[in-house]
Amino acid sequence: MVMIWENLTVTIGADKKKKLLDGVTGFAQPGRIMAVMGPSGCGKTTLLTSLAGTHAANVAEAGNIQIKGKRRNLYSKEVSFVGQEELFLGTLTVKETLTYSANMRLPSKMTKQEIDKVVEDTIIEMGLEDCANSKIGNWHLRGISNGEKKRLSIGLEILTQPFVLLLDEPTSGLDSASAFYVIQALSNIALKGKIVICSIHQPGCETFNIFDDLLLLSSGETVYFGEANMALKFFADAGFPCPIKRNPSDHFLMSINLDFDFINEALARCHVLIRVSQETTILMSSVADLPCGRRSSATDPNDGPVLWY
């Protein structure tokens, strides 16, 4: 019941020499929310659009993406992608926008009452009750807040109940409290048995703590992939302890930015950065049997880093 991406390589150019992603491997489980982090330009959006099957026409993709044991189908309704762009009709209210989209996208055999129920549930799930009847707004009409717009974008995608929800920086431009609220809402969606993966830039401590899993990228390569709460130990073991009072996510990015070759070498010495290998392939094929949901090991402080490949 997992989503797997194996040896994912994305290149541009006729000669396919420039690699935007270089053999990235990982998996995501239902019931868990994963953060994709890394410096600007490291390939976060590229990874998410590849997983969603919506990458630009000028890039070439190689590798294997599977959902529930089957190769990802580009036209599958199981995967939804929420990009950074928000395109709304400013003169419609939040509820009108959701109702319009629900009528267009939900099965035509559904009755008006059933569609209204889906819209109401989505409004509650995304905490949009207070602004349900407010106009979204545009350049000359003051409307809902940026945080509410982000939650509306997510609401539009969860109308169809996708199994996998991919989001590109759902908290960009939000203050820390609004960002926390958005990620909390996404975590609640994951808890309903969905896979949620989102890129995020330097979340605050409280927001970071919501994430179950973390994928850290640098220059299109994996630096860390595992449980989010084990990343600090991972970096400390590799010789990059997080100073007291520094935000962990700041620390990861600062360490990566030091010198990728240096950190890569240090991490490899610790036998924790393991590149795609024969063993990985075997391990990857066995993750399909993992149970869904948050694992008890995440709460056991005596456990070492759980490295999934």
Ligand SMILES: Nc1ncnc2c1ncn2[C@@H]1O[C@H](COP(=O)(O)OP(=O)(O)OP(=O)(O)O)[C@@H](O)[C@H]1O
């Ligand atoms: N279609 C494309 N054509 C050419 N170059 C591209 C294309 N898509 C991405 N890139 C380049 O690939 C690299 C990774 O881009 P990507 O948008 O995935 O990074 P990111 O980690 O999401 O960055 P940011 O945090 O700044 O949004 C960048 O150098 C970008 O310029």
